[in-house]
Amino acid sequence: MITRHSIFIKITPTCFLNQTEKAARHKAIRKRFRFKPKPTAAAQQFRTNESIRIPKVMVIDENGVQLGEMYTSEALSMARERELDLVEVSPKAQPPVCRIMDYGKQQYKQSKQQRLAKAKQKTVETKGVRMGLRTDAHDLDNKKNQIEKFLRKGNKVKIDIILKGREKAHQDLARDNMKKFLTLIETPYKIEEDIKRFPGGFNVIIAPIQETQE
CATH class of the missing domain: 3.10.20.80 (Translation initiation factor 3 (IF-3), N-terminal domain)
Incomplete structure (x- = not known):
């Protein structure tokens, strides 16, 4: 059956169509050439x-x-x-x-294996530890122990040195303190993102590494 819209779609130039007729043409074209994705291997089932x-x-x-x-x-x-x-x-x-x-x-066995494999996949989190420019030695030791605990669990750690008020004038001291603090950490790690400045102070991101056996 030939309708008014089908005639427009086939023979009428777009410049002679009003908005309603243009919309009808575009809808018909999209419907005709709609993409149908092929089923993925995971979605395919065995014939039984x-x-x-x-x-x-x-x-x-x-x-x-x-x-x-x-x-x-x-x-x-x-x-x-x-x-x-x-x-x-x-x-x-x-x-x-x-x-x-x-x-x-x-099927049950495969489903169970997939659940176990998913459970074994470890999500790496980025933990945060903050300190001040004049944090005392006792607190620094506690923060060091906390960071080492995070690293042993396989997590990354973002270390912040927060500068307040007039402390912002001592940026070189803050950077030096960060470098000294990193040397105190005994658990093997690598620097994921080097020491950098941000509006509130300085930070660095470290990540755990496996110890190499000789």
Whole structure:
């Protein structure tokens, strides 16, 4: 059926269209050429049991023994007799390879492995430690111990020296104090971001490193 808008889309130049007609044309074009992404490998599922419609398949049993090529219906009956599933594990092979297995149990096992792998992924945090220009030796020692604890846990540490009021005139002293303080830290580390000035003072970011064994 030819509609008024379809005629405009096919033969009418854009300069002769009003705003409503232009919008209708653009909508029709977007709908016609809409991009449809291909399913990712993670989203694709194995074909199982009756959804396998290839006449013949190569079969591997639940113990990994190759049973050879057979009719799919025969392989499916064998899987049913063992109260298992027939799963197409290699659809591009000639003929496709199917395995007899407990598919539900296999899916649960894979899901569990993914959860464990995700749990083992460690998130590196950046901890913050602040001190003043005239922080006493006892407090500096406590902050050093705190930083070493963060580093041993695998976290980065941002160290700030805060300058207040007239202290802002002693920038060289603040930078020197930062350098001296870094030499006190005994846990191995590397400088992620060098000492730099910011409106409130100076800071540096350090990150843990693995000790090299000779």
